[in-house]
Amino acid sequence: MRLYNTLTRTRHEFTPLGEEVLMYVCGVTTNDRPHLGHALSSIVFDVLHRYLEFKGLKVKRVQNFTDVDDKIINRANQDGVTPEELSERNIAAFFEDMDALNVRRATVHPRATEEIPEIIAMIETLIERGAAYEADDSVYFRVRSDADYGKLSRRTLEDMLEGTRFDNEEHKEDPADFALWKASKAGEPAWDSPWGQGRPGWHIECSAMANHHLGRQIDIHGGGLDLIFPHHENELAQTETALGVNPFSQFWVHNGLLKLAGDEKMSKSLGNVVTVQDARAKYSSDAIRLWVLQSHYRSPSVLIDTSFDQAETALRSIRIANNVTPHSGGEKFDATPLRQRFVEAMDDDLNTPRAIAALFDVCHAINREHGAGHDISSLKNVLSEITGVFGLTLEEPEQEEQVGGITADEVEQLIADRATARTERRWADADAIRDRLQEAGIAIADGPSGTTWSRI
RNA sequence: GGCGACGUGGCCGAGUGGCUAGGCAGAGGACUGCAAAUCCUCGUACGGCGGUUCGAAUCCGCCCGUCGCCUCCA
Numbered sequence: 001m002r003l004y005n006t007l008t009r010t011r012h013e014f015t016p017l018g019e020e021v022l023m024y025v026c027g028v029t030t031n032d033r034p035h036l037g038h039a040l041s042s043i044v045f046d047v048l049h050r051y052l053e054f055k056g057l058k059v060k061r062v063q064n065f066t067d068v069d070d071k072i073i074n075r076a077n078q079d080g081v082t083p084e085e086l087s088e089r090n091i092a093a094f095f096e097d098m099d100a101l102n103v104r105r106a107t108v109h110p111r112a113t114e115e116i117p118e119i120i121a122m123i124e125t126l127i128e129r130g131a132a133y134e135a136d137d138s139v140y141f142r143v144r145s146d147a148d149y150g151k152l153s154r155r156t157l158e159d160m161l162e163g164t165r166f167d168n169e170e171h172k173e174d175p176a177d178f179a180l181w182k183a184s185k186a187g188e189p190a191w192d193s194p195w196g197q198g199r200p201g202w203h204i205e206c207s208a209m210a211n212h213h214l215g216r217q218i219d220i221h222g223g224g225l226d227l228i229f230p231h232h233e234n235e236l237a238q239t240e241t242a243l244g245v246n247p248f249s250q251f252w253v254h255n256g257l258l259k260l261a262g263d264e265k266m267s268k269s270l271g272n273v274v275t276v277q278d279a280r281a282k283y284s285s286d287a288i289r290l291w292v293l294q295s296h297y298r299s300p301s302v303l304i305d306t307s308f309d310q311a312e313t314a315l316r317s318i319r320i321a322n323n324v325t326p327h328s329g330g331e332k333f334d335a336t337p338l339r340q341r342f343v344e345a346m347d348d349d350l351n352t353p354r355a356i357a358a359l360f361d362v363c364h365a366i367n368r369e370h371g372a373g374h375d376i377s378s379l380k381n382v383l384s385e386i387t388g389v390f391g392l393t394l395e396e397p398e399q400e401e402q403v404g405g406i407t408a409d410e411v412e413q414l415i416a417d418r419a420t421a422r423t424e425r426r427w428a429d430a431d432a433i434r435d436r437l438q439e440a441g442i443a444i445a446d447g448p449s450g451t452t453w454s455r456i
Numbered sequence: 457g458g459c460g461a462c463g464u465g466g467c468c469g470a471g472u473g474g475c476u477a478g479g480c481a482g483a484g485g486a487c488u489g490c491a492a493a494u495c496c497u498c499g500u501a502c503g504g505c506g507g508u509u510c511g512a513a514u515c516c517g518c519c520c521g522u523c524g525c526c527u528c529c530a
Contacts, residue, residue: 026530034530041530071528148463153525159458160526178527202527224530229459234527255530256461263462263523294479295469300461300523310468310480317479321491345470357478361488369496427489434491445493 001055001347003220004298006228006252007152011349014219019249020058023049024249025106026206026223027063027094030087031071036274036288036303037224037258037266042348043391044255044297045222045290046103050389051346062213063106064206065091067113068189068199083189087111096351096386097177097276101285102391108213112205116191119200119208122242123193131241132257135171136426137183137196142165152252153229178234180204203234210235210245220250225257225298240316248290256300263302281306286392287311293352312397314360318387321363322394324370326377333369335378338362342386352390359386396455415444415451 003014016022025045028038045061052059067087076083095105112119126132131145143149143157150156150191157176179201184190190197202207210218223232232252239248260266266273279288291311295301338358345354366379387394406414414433419430437444437453444453 028530029528031528037530039530044530069528153459155459155526176527222530226525227524228528230527231529257522257524257530265524267529283505290479291468298461300471304468306480307468313481314479317493347498351470353479354477357470360478364495371495422489425489431490438492443492446488446491447493 001051001348003251003253004349005250006254007247007249009154014251017217017218019061021052021220022218023059023061023220023222024210024214025061025063025221026227027065027109028090029066029069029071030071032076032088033093033271034276035089036264036276036279039097039101039103039276039279039288040258040301041222041224041255042098042103043292044102044283046391047293047352047389048220048222048253048350049104050391051350052456054385054389059107060214061106062108062110062210063096064209065109065111066202066205067091069202072140073188078119078211093277097280100280101276101288102393103390110209110213112200112209113189115205115209115212116200118212118265120181120193120207122211122238124205124240125242126180129241131238132311133173134195137198138171138179139181139195140172141180141234141238143174143178143237143430146241148240148246149235149237152236153225153231155229159360178203178230190215197230203231204238206231206235207239207242210248212241215244216243216245218249220251220253221251222255222371227273228252228254255297256295256379259300259302261302261304262423266303282397283308283312283317284397286315286330289391290315290356294356296353297350315392315394318359318363318383318392319396322380322383322387323368324366324376324380326370326375326380327373328375330373330375332375332377333365333379335362335365336377338365339385341384342382346389355386356390359383359390362386391424406437406442411437411442411453415453417425418444419451 001014002011004011024044028034045063049059049061066089068083072083076086079086091111098105100308119336123132126141127134127139130142132139132141144371148224150160158175181193181195181198181204183196183198183203189199191199210221236248240246243402260264260272264272288311291303291307292301294311338361341358341361342355345351345358348354360380362383366376366383369379370376414437418430418433421433434444441455442453443455444451
């Protein structure tokens, strides 16, 4: 398959370096519950993982938690809890939300605070190599020591310095240098280090965790577009310098960001953050995933008020096709060309919108060919392969028993009553029963072999 | 200021030179007692102005508009 690589700004053929695909995806900072942007990113890399497995590859995926930083400390103080408690709570929330969205867990979910020895060791290596220096109990990366610095975000140090105000309160040699280790203030979480009590900088965590769990060179490094600079630029510089490897990651894969109607960015300051919890209270995980996958992963995804409703409606037709039971006999329909369309779309830089078009065509073919008396078992197999890669469960939405909630037995009884009314041509009575069922959230369909029903 | 992305039919959203995207909404038809679902058919879209070309949504130039990053960020 071909994948777009932010480092080269082109698409090229993806081949893992070793027997297993090594993939590192930047996870969340545990200062709050996950929002839809986190869900979007997690779903994208979950689908990439699933698709690589579909292609027969073994995948080891690591997704970290940044569980110590300024935002966590501030938020914990504000909420009157310890940073550890806050992180613990939000890590639990992350798993709760992502599990609900059917995002498969990574092979390893390391936490920065549990990787302090690895982080310190890497910082020491950087100092030994002359790429880092201690100043005022903190340690900084010497950006000028890396001739390649800026290659991922394609900006030069001059670009960065121009038009940017660096705070120079710290004792940096160069304003563009960044912290590897931060001396802690009183009352802040702190670990012992050769430079005194402190905590790791943001970027070095990922370098250390990727190295610890995946090795010195990896295949795919993922994250949101907003992480390219400075996070990934710095992570790349550190790792390539410390480990003497180039490239640290074959592919840098970045997902586009979630936007709201009116091209507005979702952000705390605008007060428009939609949490995963809020979204899944109203919509199925399938609808959220389908919405995410209906636009290309590198494009910005614009969430409008009808987005999830549209996805729910679209999903119903996929479920209907999924519920069709193939005839045992009949001419066999060959689903290979449709499967091929799916594969070609996914092979082309994970083009899920085109892959979804193939999925809907599979659904239409199921209905059409089954209606024509053909054997659709191969279509059903392809449908299940595709929905598996997309992580769609196709479960009927669990609906609370509505006002005048109704049991299955009662539904069967009402349908029987209606059948009687229909044979007696009492159409008004029959329609009244149908209306009543509809109000209770039951849809019925009259088919050649009788009436079937489902909760809507 | 630097770097980058984008502007597609009512809405969402694929598509990098000729060949059906797809979804939602809508219209007509088939089926049905009527529906629902399903199936068939339909919209001839590509910000504007030029240019290149036999041919452009797709390449080039200019203009208009929108957005992202530039040490909080998936």
